[in-house]
Amino acid sequence: MPESRHFVVIIGGAVSGSVAAEILAEAGMEIAVIEQNDRPYGKIEDGLPRWHVHQRQKEYEKINGRLKGTGISFVPRTKLGRDINFKDLTENWGASAVLLANGAWRDRPQRLEGAEDLLGRGFEYQNPFIYWFNHQHETGFSDRQIEVPDGAVILGGGLASIDCVKVCQIVNYQRAFQERGIEVDPVEIEKKGVAKLCEAHGIADPAELGVKGCTLVYRRRIQDMPLAQPAENATPEQMEKTFAARRKLLEIAQKKLLFHIQDQTLPTAFITRDGRVAGLKLVRTKVEGRKATPIPDSEHNLETALVISSIGSIPEKIPGVEMNGEVFAFKDWDLGVYDAEKGIFGVGNVVTGQGNIRKSLLHAQKVAAHLKDSYFRGALGAASAEAVKEHLAAKDPLPPDQVQRLRQRIQELQERVKYDDYEAWIKRVT
Ligand SMILES: Cc1cc2nc3c(=O)[nH]c(=O)nc-3n(C[C@H](O)[C@H](O)[C@H](O)COP(=O)(O)OP(=O)(O)OC[C@H]3O[C@@H](n4cnc5c(N)ncnc54)[C@H](O)[C@@H]3O)c2cc1C
Known part of the structure; x- marks a missing residue:
């Protein structure tokens, strides 16, 4: 049985998803990164034109480095809105938080x-x-x-x-x-x-x-x-x-x-x-x-x-995700808060629109830092008065049986697409 811990599901494994995954995993949380494509490079692979040869390769390696880290499970070829239902994920899975890092793929x-x-x-x-x-x-x-x-x-x-x-x-x-x-x-x-x-x-x-x-x-x-x-x-x-x-x-x-x-x-x-x-x-x-x-x-x-x-890129609609005009209905744009109570956040291009690599990276860092320092403070055991106050308002880590159930789900999704190990998979689909 695993120990009590936070389990975060991230949708999208490119710049912002992988940065958030790394930061939260380093803080001791368990992470599942769900990616619709075989390769998790997002706009780096399909948005940056192919003459950016060195920049693309450099970013691919950075993403690989982050996603093969300890505590991170990668699930390729699995799309939120097609293979996973948003309401089911956010209401029934029982994860500590869900991070939408799915970018902006629809043209305005x-x-x-x-x-x-x-x-x-x-x-x-x-x-x-x-x-x-x-x-x-x-x-x-x-x-x-x-x-x-x-x-x-x-x-x-x-x-x-x-x-x-x-x-x-x-x-x-x-x-x-x-x-x-x-x-x-x-x-x-x-x-x-x-x-x-x-x-x-x-x-x-x-x-x-x-x-x-x-x-x-x-x-x-x-x-x-x-x-x-x-x-x-x-x-x-x-x-x-x-x-x-x-x-x-x-x-x-x-x-x-x-x-x-x-x-x-x-x-x-x-x-x-x-x-x-x-x-x-x-x-x-x-x-x-x-x-x-x-x-x-x-x-x-x-x-x-x-x-x-x-004239700009906006997020693709996902059934169940509330929209505000052409964008997701985030309550706090700076921190990408979609629904604090249910623990649903957004990072990178899905919040900032068509930004740049650095902007996506900084936004993911900011949201992930906010999550681990504030939303999840209880899990990190901070001791100051301020932290105790926040701790009371914050969520408890998940009990071991719930972590186990989430692991089981992720494993089933990986088996469905015959995914085994990150490096072996990337080699196979490259
Ligand atoms: C033509 C073009 C040129 C650019 N030029 C530059 C440049 O020169 N310099 C620069 O810094 N930036 C540039 N950018 C911007 C930069 O590439 C992006 O800002 C950055 O890569 C976005 O990262 P992200 O992780 O937020 O989103 P993305 O890279 O879009 O990643 C989102 C990930 O989520 C996955 N996903 C999407 N929907 C789902 C779903 N429903 N379920 C599961 N997975 C899903 C996607 O497959 C993708 O892997 C350019 C962008 C474009 C389009």
């Missing part, structure tokens, strides 16, 4: 009329687009292939939209080089830039390749793009530095990959031909603070056969 819906009908007919969303780019060359790839014609339009302004722009440019330049009998690797195009590659292959001017280039359409100014974040309560001088950093980042990307930008521009409608996207109607905007207002008589058209919407 594009409100342009007809968008959903045009999906796959010249209109795409960022998440499946990057997934396609990362996996299309794999032998087992069975999803729909995406055509990337020259002159695509990307709607958005964050890091992910720049990645979509880069994918479009890379695909088109790779094709143009190929037409001249030159094989170039996508990673090489991103790293070296088009001009340098042309030089290396004796092409005097990239314009000779005949690529028109894609266009990034952003409603505010370039300096407003969330490509670099200002410090909290930034002074006007610090804000100026952030604006300059954003302009610089974009300038570097543009110099390397030769795309176009229309900032202070809003799409108002699709132009269609034979049931497919043929262009966009756009309008210029006046920007005051965060507000971007259309300027009368500034309407213009942009011809394009592909529009990619990259």
Whole structure:
């Protein structure tokens, strides 16, 4: 029989799930990490475009290091909302706490009329687009292939939209080089830039390749793009530095990959031909603070056969999880408290939206630290008056038979997918 202890179930094993698992396991708790995919790398594998070779490998190793730690059971190929019912998990399993670390995998819906009908007919969303780019060359790839014609339009302004722009440019330049009998690797195009590659292959001017280039359409100014974040309560001088950093980042990307930008521009409608996207109607905007207002008589058209919407990612709906608009109904966003009484919390992108790796990691650390220092203080046996007070309000560790029942459940879920040991499994599914 195990001893009394806390048992925490974490949904999602990527950056934030694995960080929270490690912190809580180190505090003596037993952890089960439930992951829908075979591999627990989340946005690192399927969101970061594949030219981030070293960053991805580094993050994979960090996640592996955390998840194979003592006290952590990994359950792959098991999805909350499909294989496990949310209400059953939170009301009947009897775990000390449930942490939702399932990220943000649904694209914020594009409100342009007809968008959903045009999906796959010249209109795409960022998440499946990057997934396609990362996996299309794999032998087992069975999803729909995406055509990337020259002159695509990307709607958005964050890091992910720049990645979509880069994918479009890379695909088109790779094709143009190929037409001249030159094989170039996508990673090489991103790293070296088009001009340098042309030089290396004796092409005097990239314009000779005949690529028109894609266009990034952003409603505010370039300096407003969330490509670099200002410090909290930034002074006007610090804000100026952030604006300059954003302009610089974009300038570097543009110099390397030769795309176009229309900032202070809003799409108002699709132009269609034979049931497919043929262009966009756009309008210029006046920007005051965060507000971007259309300027009368500034309407213009942009011809394009592909529009990619990259306007943010939101959590996928899970039956039983209460929503507040397009996000989960967290009561405390800072600490990711969904339901303190039932011990349901959220960490990482599922709470913060489409952040970055560091933001997800810090959020997971903060929530996990809060859990072990406050919510679970009783378990950690802290002795100060403050701690005693909190201890009374906090939960007791689970009795041994309850821990045993939870272990049994997790083991059954692992057996269902023929999972044995973390390293052996990762080797098998890689
Ligand atoms: C195109 C793009 C480019 C980016 N570029 C950068 C960059 O350059 N630098 C940077 O720092 N950050 C970047 N990011 C952001 C960064 O990748 C994420 O912020 C971070 O990895 C999120 O970690 P997470 O653990 O919170 O979520 P995720 O990585 O999304 O992990 C969630 C995990 O939960 C699993 N899951 C989901 N639903 C369920 C379910 N129902 N049941 C079981 N498991 C489930 C998923 O499979 C996944 O493994 C980028 C993101 C995108 C999309």
